[in-house]
Amino acid sequence: MAPDAQVPLRVYGSKVSYFTGKLEAYLRYKGIAYQRIALSPDGVARAAGKGRLAAQIPALQLPDGRWITDTTPVIAWLEGQYPEPRVIPADPLQAFASVLLEDYADEWLWRPAMHYRWSYAPDRRLLSKLIVEELLAGQFVPGVIARRVVEFRQFHYFVRRDGVNARSREHVEGSYLHALRWLEGVLAKRPFLLGERPTLADFGFMGPMFRHFSHDPTPADIMRERAPGVWAWVSRCWNASTLVPGGALVAGVPWDWEPLLAEIGATHLEHLHANARAWREGRRRFDVEIQGVPYRQLPTSQYRVWCLERLRAHFEALPEAHQSEARELLEGQGCWEPLWRESELASGYDPAGEVPFIAGRPVFTHQPLLRR
Ligand SMILES: N[C@@H](CCC(=O)N[C@@H](CS)C(=O)NCC(=O)O)C(=O)O
Numbered sequence: 001m002a003p004d005a006q007v008p009l010r011v012y013g014s015k016v017s018y019f020t021g022k023l024e025a026y027l028r029y030k031g032i033a034y035q036r037i038a039l040s041p042d043g044v045a046r047a048a049g050k051g052r053l054a055a056q057i058p059a060l061q062l063p064d065g066r067w068i069t070d071t072t073p074v075i076a077w078l079e080g081q082y083p084e085p086r087v088i089p090a091d092p093l094q095a096f097a098s099v100l101l102e103d104y105a106d107e108w109l110w111r112p113a114m115h116y117r118w119s120y121a122p123d124r125r126l127l128s129k130l131i132v133e134e135l136l137a138g139q140f141v142p143g144v145i146a147r148r149v150v151e152f153r154q155f156h157y158f159v160r161r162d163g164v165n166a167r168s169r170e171h172v173e174g175s176y177l178h179a180l181r182w183l184e185g186v187l188a189k190r191p192f193l194l195g196e197r198p199t200l201a202d203f204g205f206m207g208p209m210f211r212h213f214s215h216d217p218t219p220a221d222i223m224r225e226r227a228p229g230v231w232a233w234v235s236r237c238w239n240a241s242t243l244v245p246g247g248a249l250v251a252g253v254p255w256d257w258e259p260l261l262a263e264i265g266a267t268h269l270e271h272l273h274a275n276a277r278a279w280r281e282g283r284r285r286f287d288v289e290i291q292g293v294p295y296r297q298l299p300t301s302q303y304r305v306w307c308l309e310r311l312r313a314h315f316e317a318l319p320e321a322h323q324s325e326a327r328e329l330l331e332g333q334g335c336w337e338p339l340w341r342e343s344e345l346a347s348g349y350d351p352a353g354e355v356p357f358i359a360g361r362p363v364f365t366h367q368p369l370l371r372r
Contacts, residue, residue: 008033012043013058016130018113019071019106020058021211026075026203029240030082034060040137056360069360072102072310075203077356085245087200092322094194097253097329099314100264101193102204103307105179108268110363112176113212113219114158115169120218124151127216157364163295171293175267176219177226179208182260184227189256191236196247198240206237258333265334266291272308274298276342279305299364306349311339 009027011034013020020036027034037043039057060068068074079088089095117123128147136146164172183205186193193201213219214234223231267290278286278300285297318326330336350358 006033007063008035009063010034010061011036011058012039012061013037014039014131014134016127016134016211016215017057018110018207018211019056022106022203022207023058023060023071023074025206025210025237025240026071026078026087028238029087029198029203030078030085031241032078032082038134038137040134056362059360066357067359068356069358070356071207072106073356075200085197087198087203089194089199089249091249091252092318093253093325093329094249095200096314096318096322096326097257097261098194098200098204100311100335101201101257101260103311104260104264104268105201105204105207107304107307107363108264108271109175109179109208111158111162111164112172113208114154114162115164115172116176116219117212117216118151118155118159119164119169120216123216123218124155128154161299161364163298165296168293168295171291176208176213177222178263179205179260180213180223180227180230182263183209183230183233186254186256187229187233190250191233192240192247193257194254195249197243197249198237199249202233202237206234210234210238253329261329261333261335265330265336265338269335269338271295271298272304272311273338273341275301276305276308276345279347280342280344301363302347302349302365303361303363305345305347308339308342309345309347309349312345315339 009032011020011023011027013023013036015036015038024034024036056069058069058071060074062068068077076088079086089098117127125147128150129143131150132143132146136143183193190196192198193205209223209230214223214231270290271288274286274288275298278284279302284300286300287294287296288298289295315323315326327336330339349361
């Protein structure tokens with residue numbers, strides 16, 4: 001049953017979170033009413049009281065009481081419930097390429113986003129303050145200790161443990177700079193990535209670009225200096241509900257997407273492949289070389305095996321004529337081979353096909369490995 005559009009969805013999230021920002025930008029554009037509930041002790045208690053303590057944010061509660069998580073399947077599901085204005089392009093090739101861009105923005109740009117936030121002192125200080133104020137609103141807890149704990153936890157789990165060190169640091173920052181340059185070039189030609197209105201690729205990029213890169217002091221300074229067009233686009237996406245409906249999209253996958261696809265093939269898909277192999281071999285950590293830079297002891301992620309499965313499933317579901325077009329596009333940019341290099345995938349992440357109606361599992365969780 002479609003949710004009642006008049007009753008706001010409850011979005012449990014944080015005003016500084018990557019994925020909460022991505023989802024909020026989408027909901028605003030769609031005109032879907034929502035109420036954001038901060039993860040203060042009160043917000044957590046309310047979520048827990050409804051029988052579900054979110055392991056990840058955002059977690060959404062529908063008017064009928066059901067919960068959904070994970071912005072990628074959540075957006076896909078909401079598109080079925082609220083079809084207009086549609087964000088998943090009607091052209092199957094554009095839709096497939098957009099899903100690939102969304103996955104890259106969600107998963108590959110996550111590392112530089114966390115690195116800038118937790119490695120640079122001004123960013124770390126500001127964000128630990130904001131997070132503690134949100135989490136501990138109304139509680140008497142020594143703020144300075146809580147902030148140090150947050151800073152240590154985030155840096156340890158999402159920066160050091162995710163392979164950022166003296167050898168990889170420049171490359172990690174290079175991923176952000178590459179994405180900025182690419183976006184700036186495309187946005188000099190049209191207001192959104194596929195034309196006159198935002199589509200899934202725009203909302204995918206809003207994850208890293210909105211609540212991290214355009215907000216945190218160090219990457220925001222870089223964005224304002226080097227990519228003012230991206231700076232303006234972030235606001236445009238946030239304010240996109242005011243656009244006149246029906247803006248045109250370009251035909252097919254534009255040639256200016258190709259350099260980004262080449263980057264995705266050389267980075268994100270290589271990483272997804274190495275992660276999937278490590279998962280098959282039952283390893284908790286793995287090494288991989290990306291664009292000649294060694295990333296050591298990365299945590300194996302069950303969730304990201306599922307990401308690769310989903311990308312393949314999307315390709316396989318394309319009508320035959322579009323499959324050959326998509327294959328040609330991917331082969332031309334070095335994406336095809338890493339997408340299929342791992343012969344068998346068995347993530348076991350969502351065996352009953354229930355997403356987004358499952359509790360999303362944190363990206364680096366190893367529960368199934370522990371059960372062996
Ligand atoms: N794939 C998920 C990822 C959600 C996610 O990782 N959210 C982060 C915050 S932006 C989180 O909850 N992290 C949990 C933690 O820090 O332990 C989605 O798209 O919603």
